Amino acid sequence: MFGVVVERVSTAAAIVAQFVIAGVAVAQDVPPVEDIVERTNCVAYYSAQDGRAQVSMTITDQQGRTRSRRMSILRLDAPSGGQEQSGCRNQKYYVYFHRPTDVRGTVLTVWKQSGQDDDRWLYLPALDLVRRIAAGDKRTSFVGSHFFYEDISGRNITDDEHELVEASANYYVLKGRPADPESVEFKHYVIWIHRSTFIPVKVEFFDAQDRLYRVYQATKVETVQGFPTVVESRMEDRVSGGNTTLKFSRVQYDLGIADENFDERFLRNPPRNLLR
């Protein structure tokens, strides 16, 4: 839930080839790249069975003007069957908007389902209207910020191929390439994953001209109920000059959030005790 970009496990053959070609001296304690990706995905988006947080977002445009957003987010993972990887597990998100006040009470629910498009609903309280939204391009701005939908709810780890570039003292440095280059705006990205916590600390996105145009950085981490959690992060648009910062507060895990909280009933009747 509280992280950024998550990646794909490449085939074992590809990994071996990359190791040889890159000639990277890999320390003995470096796990296979698919394990790194898998654990990173887990830490970024699948901490505990469920979670909630208050999110405040500050969007700064290229001219320095700021916009703010405040929302409460709930997350629930489908029960783990034990077999599947975390990256394949279904998830539900509930996003309740507090600010700006013209959208206060608006609710977005997202049902992430493996192997198919997300289901998304938007509830507009002024009209009592439950609107269905096409899953669309996941790499479009989330509520006008520099974060994409996919940055907030996670990118399928099978959508990219990964190679280990380096294992430094603090980080595993991975390079990710999209399996389907037509589907995304980046040609590749480089991700710095903290070795002991598997928190993605920084991601640099490069376009078709190998130009760095987008940078994510985790700026503050807290351990909540034993789960290392990014509580402050920032996404920069190096082309336009704008950026968005995210701050998470009141993070809590394993609240026992019921599945029904993500149904139409609770769009109309927000579960206020969970959203505080």
Next chain:
Amino acid sequence: MALAACTVCSAVQAAADGPPLPAGLAPADVGEPALPAGLGGDSVSEEAGAADQAAGKPGLLRFWDTRVGVRTQDDDLVDDDFTLAETRLRLEYQHQWERADFALKSDLLLDALADDRGIDIEKREGWLQLREVKLGLQPHSRVDMALGRQVLTWGTGDLVFINDLFPKDFNSFFIGRAEEYLKSPVDALRVSTYFDLFNVDLVYSPHFDSNLYLDPKRLSFFGSPGDTTLRADMPDDWFSDDEFYLRAYRRSGSWELALYGYDGFWKGPEGFDLDRQVHLFPRLAVYGASARGPLAGGIFNAEYGYYDSKDAGLHGSDHAPPSEHRLLLGYQRELARELDLGLQYFLTHIADYGDYQDDRLPGSPDRDRNRHVVTARLSKLLMNQDLRLSLFAFVSPSDEDGYLRPQLYYKLDDHRGIEVGANVFFGEDGDTFFGQLSDNTNIYTAFRYDY
């Protein structure tokens, strides 16, 4: 602490591999991020706590909205060039208890075009308008109830309503008020029950709520009475002229399925009493169904309703409209980044066309058996979604009429927004739905402050 210790260990190990390279000669470290606060990095942004405090309890003021609209052509039937000149302050109050909540939404309205500013709660007129006054209760874990004035919506159409028989205010819509005013509130009891197989909403309104009339002081239309008020016999007996609205719905995978029912009256003065020369609201029941779900990267929806006009045709001196089949097919998807397209096809089919022709009142519009309407909505977001452009078009090839609704909304900052829009009507004939409004094309502008 464990983390910090581990970090030190790794650093020592790394150093043991060889002497550290001097600054500027350490390619491996170039671009490596500093550890964030909490992972052994410098602790930054300690001021975060204060900013993260809850936004606090919302105040009483919700928004202040000021609008002016003018018609773009003269209309002999309407004196005023203005269609809209008003300012309103929205007040909202909410309170929650353990298993209950109370909500009040009310507008203080200063309307320069209204002759009479006296308050009429029932007709929703005057300087004080109650949008919502409702008591919500949860008597059981699977039951929600809401009693009082409330805005209700269901169905799958985008500005096309088949099974949503809740009252509409097309007057507000056509003169350029905020879109939420298209939905007129209902004074009702809503009971929602949630079962494994189906969820059921039942709404009981003890007193008929019609659609709000087009205001003849602002808009001219077929049979437009000019300065006089439409003479209509409104069903208004409490508990006998009542309405039931029903919806049973469920999900099936990614698809949403629903059945609907309605028992009440035609929402507009569609009937006529020849003896008394007054319009009537004949009895109406509606039965329908809908489905909505993902298809080819977009969202597809289909909705059907049978409009059972219980008094269809001529009975004595009373005339009522024919029964109809209504069908809607819709599809929406993203065309390009932040550019969405929605298309709909809407059919109204007169069930017994021969009977309709036989019973048609002299002088009333001669309808085709089928009315076809196609709608398109194009919307584009720009400038970090601060600028929203949209165009909604209704076109009826069978009636040869249509309606365009271009809109521009720009958010100046987190509180202030401006809107510019138009309502463009066109049509060959003066007796089709949009054709009758063709002298009413108007443009409007609005300023809104959200508290």
